[in-house]
Amino acid sequence: MSSDKTVRVRVAPSPTGDPHVGTAYVTLFNYVFAKQNGGKLILRVEDTDQNRYRKASEERILKGLKWLGLQCDEGPDVGGSYGPYRQSERLPLYKKYAKTLLEKEKAYHCFCTQERLAEARETQKKEGGRFGYDRHCRYLDKSEVEKKLQGGISSVIRLKMPTEGEGSFIDELRGPITIDYNQLDDQILMKSDGFPTYHLANVVDDHEMKITHVIRAEEWISSTPKHVTLYEAFGWEKPQFIHLPLLRNTDKSKISKRKNPVSLDFYRRKGILPETMINFLGLMGWSFKAEEREKFSLEEMVSSFKFSDISLGGPVFDQKKLSWLNQQYIQTMPQEKFLKHCREEMFSESILKSIYPLVRERLDSFDEFFEKFSFFFTLDLKYENLSLVPKEKTASEMKTIFLELSLLLDEIDIWSLATVTQVMNSYLKDKALKPKEFYMPLRLILTGRQDSPPLLETMEALGRDVVRYRLQWVCDHIFTG
Ligand code: GLU
DSSP states (O other): OOOSSOOEEEEOOOOOSSOBHHHHHHHHHHHHHHHHTTOEEEEOBOOOOGGGOOHHHHHHHHHHHHHTTOOOSBBTTTBOTTOOOBGGGOHHHHHHHHHHHHHTTSEEEEOOOHHHHHHHHHHHHHHTOOSSOOOGGGGOOHHHHHHHHHTTOOOEEEEOOOSSSEEEEEETTTEEEEEEGGGOOOOEEEOTTSOBOHHHHHHHHHHHTTOOEEEEEGGGGGGHHHHHHHHHHHTOOOOEEEEEOOOBOTTSSBOOTTTSOOBHHHHHHHTOOHHHHHHHHHTSSOOBTTTTBSOOOHHHHHHHOOGGGOOOSOOBOOHHHHHHHHHHHHHTOOHHHHHHHIIIIITOHHHHHHHHHHHGGGOSSGGGHHHHHGGGTOSSOOOTTOOOSOTTSOHHHHHHHHHHHHHHHHTOSSOOHHHHHHHHHHHHHHTTOOHHHHHHHHHHHHHSSSSOSOHHHHHHHHOHHHHHHHHHHHHHHTSOO
8 A cells, every 4th residue: 555645544524413433433544544654634524415514513523533632634623735624615616526527528417306206216116127317317418408507497417427337446455346337326416506415525525635545434335436437537546445344333233323322422421531442443443463462552553553454344342342441541540640530521620510500409518419419420320229111101102202302312403401491392292291201201211310400401411422321221221111
């Protein structure tokens, strides 16, 4: 994987929801590779799907990576000479390049309506033709296209994929990957709202930002032949492609928040140290062969890492292993660092401030603090003597309710008392639930106690990750009937 050019790699998260451990994993391997080669790591925010764009989510991703010590050299927060680093601020560029492709006749306008596409799909299903867009507009003649454009008919721009033969690219970990062009659709490059799709924006930016190595997760392998076709259509030099093995749940399925907490914020709240998380993610697919030990620092990884040592069998994000590793770090923590952690993470100003209005009226003396309020600090609660299923309901009904609620809470944009209250009230109303059947179990689930400060304020203070974790936990372990 040698090259005489300065190595430039990138991470390109889409800011939708929690800062994902998968983003940290990919960033880590990019970071290590950049450092080893005296290169640069670029952070690019892929926010072209405006419906799903979340400013708060972008901030949490940047904060999460900083927490881990994965400092990027260029990005929306630090700037750089290839910016802007948010795709939503680069729209004219994608327009320009889409136009280039139209002029080179490598792309075409497609005027098909949703109805026509649905009809075509039906016909294809009946006749057993190839899947995907039937390329109706690819063969319109120029005058017809002009007429439609003049008439202001809405259109998307599609890439002309080769209609026969095979395309291939080299994955540096897997060797050549070949795909039958028949299997690939004429990909949409520009949507009718003037926003580019992932494929166009990603390739244009990797080219413009002079990316030399695209190091990303395995799930993007199927997009790469489309990207390669785009590079060829533009006549651009391709970067090298490296697809890291996907993180997996213990049952080997692709890591998902349904089975495993995936938010970096969650692990930080749980008390996983950043050096543990880095070490743990470094062990995903790679091992410190030189010394055969599992505990290593970021600097040690930088000095020993080789892509050729990556094993492709899906690495398992195993919570038990993570806890074990964390314990190794806590055991050897110098006193100063230990105290700092307690002050800044466990009993941080922000946690103490958020619970202050909730606890001060409920304390006769400070020695009751942990007895009454440990649920603000401990993640896993004990529900032994509590009955979480009210008489009128079954466990499976409770499971449905709280899983649905958990999903709704996950969709909240900015977590606050007002937004939580609004979601809770509308859910209660929608489902015509009696407050008693709903709030009491919820209080028990979230605090492990019958008496607690007001529930909605408590939820606000606990934060989304902890609330969702506890809901999920009881659904998996208690509402199993
Ligand atoms: N925006 C994509 C993501 O969310 C980037 C994939 C890539 O690295 O090309 O992961």
